[in-house]
Amino acid sequence: MSASGQLDQEVHMTSLRLRPDSRLFSAAAALLLLSFLFAPPAWSQEARGTIVGTITDSTGAVIPGAKVDVISKAMGTKASLTTNESGHYQAAYLIPGEYQVVAQSDGFKRFIRDGIEVRVNDRVEVNLTLELGGTEQSVTITGETPLLNTTSSSLGQVVDGRRVSELPIPHGNPYFLIGLASGVSFTRDPRLDRPFEPTHIVGYAMDGTKANRSDVTIDGAPSTATANAGEVISSYVPPADLVAEFKVQTATFDASFGQTEGGVTNISLKSGTNALHGTAYYNKMAPELFANDFFANANRIPRPEFTYDRWGGVAGGPVYIPKLYDGRNKTFFQYGYEGIHESRPRNNGTATVPTQEMKNGDFSRLLALGSNYQIYNPFTRATAAGGRFTSQPFAGNLIPASLFNPIAKKVLDTYYPAPLSAGNADGTNNFQNPSLPENIKYATHSVRIDHTLSDKQRAFWRYSWYDRDSNYNDYFNNAATGEYFIFVSRSAVIDDVYTLTPTTVLNVRYGYNRFIRGTNAGPDARGFDTTSLGFPSSFNNLTDEGTRRFPRFDITGYQGTGVGGEYRPIDTHSFNGTVQKSIGAHFLKAGMEFRAYRENSLFFANNQTGQFNFDATWTRGPLDNSPTAPGSLGQSVAAFLLGLPNNSSFIARPASYAEQSLSWGFFVHDDWKVNRKLSLNLGVRWEFEGALTERYNRSVKGFDLSVVQPFEGAAQTAYARNPTPEVPVSQFLTRGGLYFAGIGGQSRGVYDTPKRNIMPRFGFAYQADPKTVIRGGYGIFFGFLGQRRGDVIQPGFSRNTPFVATTDNLNFTGSLSNPFPNGVLEPLGAAQGTLTFVGQGITFFDQQPVMPYMQRWQLSIQRELAHGFVVEGLYVGNRGNNVEMSQNLNVTPQRYLSTSPTRDNTTINYLSANLPNPFVGLLPSGAIAGLTATNIGRERLLRPYPHFDSVNHARFDGYSWYHSAQLQVEKRFSQGYTVMLNYTFSKFMQA
Numbered sequence: 001m002s003a004s005g006q007l008d009q010e011v012h013m014t015s016l017r018l019r020p021d022s023r024l025f026s027a028a029a030a031l032l033l034l035s036f037l038f039a040p041p042a043w044s045q046e047a048r049g050t051i052v053g054t055i056t057d058s059t060g061a062v063i064p065g066a067k068v069d070v071i072s073k074a075m076g077t078k079a080s081l082t083t084n085e086s087g088h089y090q091a092a093y094l095i096p097g098e099y100q101v102v103a104q105s106d107g108f109k110r111f112i113r114d115g116i117e118v119r120v121n122d123r124v125e126v127n128l129t130l131e132l133g134g135t136e137q138s139v140t141i142t143g144e145t146p147l148l149n150t151t152s153s154s155l156g157q158v159v160d161g162r163r164v165s166e167l168p169i170p171h172g173n174p175y176f177l178i179g180l181a182s183g184v185s186f187t188r189d190p191r192l193d194r195p196f197e198p199t200h201i202v203g204y205a206m207d208g209t210k211a212n213r214s215d216v217t218i219d220g221a222p223s224t225a226t227a228n229a230g231e232v233i234s235s236y237v238p239p240a241d242l243v244a245e246f247k248v249q250t251a252t253f254d255a256s257f258g259q260t261e262g263g264v265t266n267i268s269l270k271s272g273t274n275a276l277h278g279t280a281y282y283n284k285m286a287p288e289l290f291a292n293d294f295f296a297n298a299n300r301i302p303r304p305e306f307t308y309d310r311w312g313g314v315a316g317g318p319v320y321i322p323k324l325y326d327g328r329n330k331t332f333f334q335y336g337y338e339g340i341h342e343s344r345p346r347n348n349g350t351a352t353v354p355t356q357e358m359k360n361g362d363f364s365r366l367l368a369l370g371s372n373y374q375i376y377n378p379f380t381r382a383t384a385a386g387g388r389f390t391s392q393p394f395a396g397n398l399i400p401a402s403l404f405n406p407i408a409k410k411v412l413d414t415y416y417p418a419p420l421s422a423g424n425a426d427g428t429n430n431f432q433n434p435s436l437p438e439n440i441k442y443a444t445h446s447v448r449i450d451h452t453l454s455d456k457q458r459a460f461w462r463y464s465w466y467d468r469d470s471n472y473n474d475y476f477n478n479a480a481t482g483e484y485f486i487f488v489s490r491s492a493v494i495d496d497v498y499t500l501t502p503t504t505v506l507n508v509r510y511g512y513n514r515f516i517r518g519t520n521a522g523p524d525a526r527g528f529d530t531t532s533l534g535f536p537s538s539f540n541n542l543t544d545e546g547t548r549r550f551p552r553f554d555i556t557g558y559q560g561t562g563v564g565g566e567y568r569p570i571d572t573h574s575f576n577g578t579v580q581k582s583i584g585a586h587f588l589k590a591g592m593e594f595r596a597y598r599e600n601s602l603f604f605a606n607n608q609t610g611q612f613n614f615d616a617t618w619t620r621g622p623l624d625n626s627p628t629a630p631g632s633l634g635q636s637v638a639a640f641l642l643g644l645p646n647n648s649s650f651i652a653r654p655a656s657y658a659e660q661s662l663s664w665g666f667f668v669h670d671d672w673k674v675n676r677k678l679s680l681n682l683g684v685r686w687e688f689e690g691a692l693t694e695r696y697n698r699s700v701k702g703f704d705l706s707v708v709q710p711f712e713g714a715a716q717t718a719y720a721r722n723p724t725p726e727v728p729v730s731q732f733l734t735r736g737g738l739y740f741a742g743i744g745g746q747s748r749g750v751y752d753t754p755k756r757n758i759m760p761r762f763g764f765a766y767q768a769d770p771k772t773v774i775r776g777g778y779g780i781f782f783g784f785l786g787q788r789r790g791d792v793i794q795p796g797f798s799r800n801t802p803f804v805a806t807t808d809n810l811n812f813t814g815s816l817s818n819p820f821p822n823g824v825l826e827p828l829g830a831a832q833g834t835l836t837f838v839g840q841g842i843t844f845f846d847q848q849p850v851m852p853y854m855q856r857w858q859l860s861i862q863r864e865l866a867h868g869f870v871v872e873g874l875y876v877g878n879r880g881n882n883v884e885m886s887q888n889l890n891v892t893p894q895r896y897l898s899t900s901p902t903r904d905n906t907t908i909n910y911l912s913a914n915l916p917n918p919f920v921g922l923l924p925s926g927a928i929a930g931l932t933a934t935n936i937g938r939e940r941l942l943r944p945y946p947h948f949d950s951v952n953h954a955r956f957d958g959y960s961w962y963h964s965a966q967l968q969v970e971k972r973f974s975q976g977y978t979v980m981l982n983y984t985f986s987k988f989m990q991a
Contacts, residue, residue, distance in 0.1 A: 046256070047220045047246075047268040049118035051091045052151065052587065053126040054673075055083050055103050062087025063130060066105040073098040074273035076329035080455045082502030086584040088673065092505050093497045094118050095450075096244050096268050101126055109133035117145040117972075119158045120247035120268050123671070125150050147870045147972070148862055151671060151679045153763025153777030155207075155858055155876065156249035157181035157982070161270075162973055164243045170194075172283075172310060172338060174240045175201045175216075178265055181248035182966040182982035183207040183876055194340070195237040196442050196468040196487055198515070199227070202234045206263035207250040208878030208962025208988055209854065213783070214262030219269055219448075219462055221493040221511025222259075222595065225570040226788040235515035235572070236464050236491040238446055241279055241314045242336035244270045251856045251876065253763035253777035255669040255683025256578065256591060261783035261854045261880075269462065271450045272332030276317030283310040304345045305435045312338030319449070334448040339441075346438035346472040351431040351559040353419055354637045359412045361399035361641060366634040369426060373629045375399070375638045376621030381810050384623060389809055391621040397634075405643025407534040407816050411553060412641070415480040415561065426633055431475070431559065438472035444489075456499040464491040471522065473563075479525040479550045480561035488516035504581045511574040520565035521606070525550040530609065534817070542651065542824050543609050552606040556615040556636040562606035571598040587671040595663045597787040600656075607652040610819060612645040612803070619644075624809065643816035649803035651820055653827050655794040658695040661786025664688045669761070681763035681777065688757065689851075691749025692786040697742030698829065699792035700836075701750050703844040707834045709734040709947060711922040718918035724938055726896065732918075734947040737834025738795065738842060744833075750792060751845045757782045757853075776859040783852035789884075793844065795837040799827040832924065839919070839927020841950035850956045855879045868974050874966040883958030883990065890951035892939045911939040919947060960990040 055066045064083055070091040071078040083089045091101075096119050104110040108130035118124055125146055131139060159177045169176050171194040179186050188203025188211060195201065202224070203211045212231040216223050218238065225235040246267040249257075257264060285308035292303045316334035319327035357365065366373035376391035384390040423430030444466035452458045466489045474482030495509040520526065527545040531537055540548070552562030578591030616628035616635035619642070629635045639645070669683030692699075712734040720729045742748040763777030783789075801824045805814045814821075830836065860874035896911065898904035914935035923931060928949050930940065945951050964986035971979040 046093075047120055047217060047266045048093045048095055049120065049122040049124065051094060051099065051101065051116065051118060051124050051126055052671075052673075053089055053101075053128060054087050055089065055105070055128050055130060056087060057108070057130055058132070063105050063108070066103055066108075066130070069102040070094065071100045071102065073100060074275075075271065075332060075450070075452075076274050077452045077458065078455060079458075079499070080502075081499075084503050084582050084584065088582050088585060088587070090503075090505075090580065090582050090587050092580050093507055095271050096120055096122075101128065103128045103130060105130060107132065110136075110138040112138055112140040114140060114142040115145070119160065120245055120266050121154075121156065121249065122158070123149075123151045144868065144974075145972075147864050147868065148767070148771075148773045149775065150765055150767050150773055151673075152254070153681050153765055153775045153858070154249060154252040154254060155183070155860075155874070156247045156252070157968070157980075158245060158247045160245045160973070160978075161243065162978065163980070164240050164245065169240055171340070172240045172312070173201055173237060174243045174246070174267070175234065175237060175265075177246075178202075178204050178248050180980060180982065181206075181250060182874070182968050182984050183250045183964060183986070184248060184263075185984075187211040194442075195239075195338075195444070196340075196440075196466070198225070198233040198235065198237075198487065199231060201237065202232065202265075206248075207856070207876050207964065208880065208960065208986075209262030213260070215260040215264045216267070217264065218267045218464075218491070219460070219493050220266070220495065220509060220576075221491075222513060222572055222574050223267070223491060225513065225515040225572065226597070226599075227517065227568075227570070232788070233515075235513045235570070236466065236489045237444070238267070238269055238464065239312050239314065239336045239338040239444060241281070241312065241338075242269050242334070242446055244268045251777070251779070251858055253681055253683075253761045253779045253856075255667040255685040255759070255761045256589060258665045258667070258685050258687055258759070258781070259593065259595060259663065259784075261781050261852060269446065269448060270314065270316060270334050270336075271448060271460070272316035272318060272334045274318055274328050274332075276315075278313060278315035280313035281311065284308065306342070306344035306437075308340075308342045308344070310338065310340045312336070330452050332450045334446075334450075336446045337444065339443045341442075342440040343437045344440075345435055350429050350434070351475055352423065352428045352557060353416050353431045353559055354412060354555075355419055355427060355430070358634070358637050358641075359409075359416070361401060361404065363394075363397040363399070363634045363638060366426065366629070367397040372627065373397070373634050374621070375619050375635055377403075378618035378639075378642065378644060378812065379403070381624075383810065389624040391624075393621060394638075399638060399641060404641055405816050408640045408643050410533050411480070411561070415476060415478055417476055426630070428557070428631070428633070433475070436473070436475065438470055440468065440470040442466065442468045457497065459494070459496040461494050462492065465489060474522065475559055476561075479522065479528060481559070481563065482522040482525070483563045484520045484522060484565075486516065486518040486520075488514075488518070490514040500579075503583070504579065506577070506579050508577045509575075511572075511576075513570075513572040515570045517568045517570075518566065519563075520604075521549045521563035525563065528609070536818055539610075539818065539820065542820065547604040548609050549604065549606045551609045552611040553640065554611065554613045555640050556613075556632040558637060562609070562611075564606035564608070565604045567600075567602040567604075569600050572596070573598075585673040587673070588669070590668045591666075593665040596660065597663070598658075598660045599787055599791070600658045601791070602656050603654040607650065607800075608654065610649070610651045612649045612816065612819070614639040614644075615646055617646040618642070618805070644805055644812065645803055645816060645819070647803065647805055649819070650800040651803075651824055653799050653801075653824065655698060655797035655827065657698055657792050657794065659692060659699075659787055659792050660695070661692045661788070662690040663784070663786070677767045679765045681761065681765075683761040685759040685761065686757060687759070687782055688755055689753055689784060689786050691747075691751050691753050692792060693748045693750070694741065694792045697740065697748060698794055698797045699741050699750055700738050700795060700842075700844050701741040701746055702739055702847045703736060703842070703951065703953070704739050704834060705736050707735065707737040707739075709737060709834070709838065711919075711947075714922055715918045715947070718916070718920070718922075719941075722916045724915060724941055726942055732941070732946075734945075736945045736948070736951070737838065738836050738844060739834065740796075740830040740836075743830050751785070751847050751849055753785060754849065754851045757851050759853075771864045773862045774860070775862060776857070778855070778857040781854045781856060783854070785849055785851060795840075795842060796829050796832060797827050799825050801825040835924055837926070838947055839923035839931045840948070841928075841952070842948060843952040846953050846955065849954070850882045852880070852882045852884060852956060855881065867971070869969065869971045869979070872968045874964075874968070876962075876964045876966060878960075878962035880958075880960035880962075880990070882956040883960055884954050884956055885958045886952060887955045888950045888952050890943050890945045890948055892942055893944070896939070896942055911937070911942075913938045915941065923947065958991065960988065962986065962988045 419430035446464035917936035
């Protein structure tokens with residue numbers, strides 16, 4: 001079984017328990033979708049194109065009621081239309097490719113216009129003039145597709161299939177070509193450009209929008225997930241050979257586009273055609289085929305060893321079953337596959353491990369380097385002057401075997417390998433394995449079926465998936481080290497287009513994405529039985545088998561052990577419906593979009609089996625505050641061998657969550673052909689995003705400024721004994737505390753969401769002459785607040801049980817042999833109410849957030865040149881409003897700070913002076929040392945909420961400006977070559 005399969009199997013049932021209605025939700029979605037299939041379709045974020053035009057006679061008079069057939073040259077399918085009372089027609093939802101338009105009307109010759117190329121989200125204007133004659137006569141014209149954009153103000157760059165298939169793309173990642181568009185810049189790590197690097201491959205900033213904030217759709221359906229506090233990541237990447245083409249839209253003034261404050265990359269995958277066709281490929285990279293890095297050569301470092309194999313293929317055609325079904329001109333399939341196997345060095349593979357002498361208690365070699373490597377016996381501790389403690393040295397730096405902790409000895413002897421070299425003089429870097437690999441297996445598949453039910457109805461279905469398994473950092477090649485990492489992607493879309501009347505079209509679509517990010521220890525560390533190391537069964541039973549891993553031993557200066565894990569499925573359900581209708585010179589469309597964003601997160605970190613930290617705390621000397629050995633070398637291993645972790649060790653109970661946010665969008669849009677020269681794009685969109693919720697209300701909601709903490713009276717009494725003059729005793733208050741969603745009469749949503757998210761859109765295209773078009777537009781685009789922005793906040797729902805080695809710094813009551821004799825402290829959840837996390841740093845949700853939004857505008861001149869060249873000069877502007885900023889409400893008030901332009905030691909010393917702490921013995925467990933010690937800094941007493949550390953929340957008052965001048969030059973493929981040139985000069989500011 002693959003690593004992803006093992007990980008999924010281990011936590012699948014837990015995931016279902018977190019979201020018991022997930023299958024019901026999916027089933028309901030499927031049923032709703034099936035019901036749509038027998039209705040009609042339409043949508044936003046569109047990956048198909050449109051042909052529009054006007055049918056006239058030779059005098060220029062419009063011809064209403066003319067029959068128009070738009071025929072796919074590759075598939076043989078057609079869309080049948082009729083011109084309206086103004087002679088206009090519109091053929092929408094056309095799969096990118098070459099089309100033929102056939103127009104006819106009684107008393108006129110049949111007119112055929114051939115060779116019309118439709119690209120992603122194109123709106124191609126094809127006007128036809130019919131000649132007098134009989135319909136049995138025909139006029140056929142094959143001409144170039146109109147190159148100027150005469151109907152739309154939106155900005156975008158089409159990357160056609162020829163470029164996708166023929167340009168050099170690292171690792172077959174088609175998203176690499178997004179950067180060809182003007183106004184687009186890549187801001188992530190360029191080395192992480194493989195198709196299974198979901199964050200980095202979509203790390204493009206677009207015309208003033210931050211990287212990882214733009215949307216990606218495949219066949220019109222969302223193909224993104226959200227991770228890392230608002231970063232949009234790619235949830236599925238198709239093989240490059242499966243991509244028909246895609247369009248990078250940096251500014252679209254069509255009201256059907258939404259759910260993003262940035263741009264949109266619309267990807268159209270290939271569909272089958274009447275001709276059976278396919279490709280296959282194989283790519284291999286090996287060290288002997290590559291030159292070494294310049295700096296590596298200069299330092300005589302050999303080329304790293306690696307292997308890389310990538311292979312795949314695509315196939316498509318009509319669905320044809322001899323004597324049973326002939327799908328030519330009707331039913332088509334397309335399949336694609338790609339696999340990657342890679343093994344490469346993950347890091348420099350340099351580590352340090354204890355020597356065999358150290359494992360046996362012999363640290364004498366270190367002592368030869370200097371007396372500061374002396375190891376002291378913590379079991380000889382005695383009191384010393386000044387409240388200090390003293391210890392006696394181990395003679396000769398030799399620890400007697402009688403003091404060895406059996407668990408530590410077992411770990412060192414069984415799981416720590418011997419050094420591979422002598423290393424440095426102090427023994428560091430003695431375990432060099434520069435070829436320590438990361439092993440990756442990746443496979444992606446995609447299947448698409450297109451079916452024409454009639455001239456009025458056509459539909460497609462696509463299911464795509466990939467699995468990425470990798471393992472790395474297996475320093476010891478056993479249960480103590482080695483991490484497994486998975487990405488799992490599942491993507492599906494069903495789309496149906498139905499012509500209700502010759503001038504009315506309906507499109508409905510359902511899309512589903514599931515992206516799983518998971519990490520885990522190796523198979524031999526999962527469910528690890530800690531009694532095999534010598535731990536008592538009582539310790540082993542503190543953690544259930546599904547969560548238990550090899551314990552985490554962190555030994556300062558040496559390679560540690562233990563690997564944790566997480567399992568984070570992210571689901572996106574989307575439903576869309578759009579109706580388009582032509583009325584006179586108006587091409588109207590209206591529709592809605594619904595998205596459900598869900599994320600589960602399960603943690604099985606190694607510290608749930610205990611995190612034990614070893615350093616020089618107990619083994620330095622002669623005093624307990626004496627300097628440690630350089631890097632704590634030797635002294636940390638000695639502490640491990642003696643079984644004495646420091647007091648920062650603990651066992652964890654992390655929080656899990658199951659969160660959801662729902663989003664709706666509604667729009668009306670009109671593409672108005674005012675006259676032959678002028679087209680207007682007019683629309684308005686309204687979006688509403690429901691508040692983020694957690695299924696079991698495991699989240700903070702807000703911060704109550706008025707709540708009086710129960711210890712306020714006692715704190716005031718203590719403060720009155722030694723007040724600071726800036727704060728009278730009567731004004732020394734402990735007001736403010738957290739409250740939780742769904743508890744105590746609070747709503748389940750973690751904030752109140754804004755509802756006035758109205759987005760006007762305006763654009764124009766004016767054809768000054770047959771070779772020149774002037775275009776411009778303005779629009780508002782809202783961002784997001786819910787699951788896509790960040791996760792729920794969960795203080796109280798996780799808890800650490802600290803390891804206590806000694807309560808008096810003299811006598812050791814705790815050791816590795818029985819580290820948590822009193823069991824584990826379980827999380828309290830919201831049980832403490834407003835006392836939750838008092839004495840610690842907190843974060844809460846602003847209860848009245850405002851939605852971030854962008855204002856975008858552009859003005860451009862497009863000119864067609866000779867030989868099929870088109871050049872466009874653009875000015876693009878962008879203003880970001882309500883940009884989210886983080887604010888700490890609990891800082892020293894400005895009136896107490898220095899105004900001196902130079903260092904003001906008087907003020908610094910005054911504010912940092914220690915005063916008797918009025919909170920001693922009053923705060924709940926977990927409070928930071930700065931609030932529980934005998935003394936407290938004066939500046940803490942001056943803060944608005946002195947009983948907390950930091951008090952953080954988000955505020956939405958930032959803004960940004962972006963201005964750019966851009967130049968685009970393009971020649972579509974003809975005469976054996978194609979050209980694309982983009983240049984951007986821009987300035988971005990934020991405050």
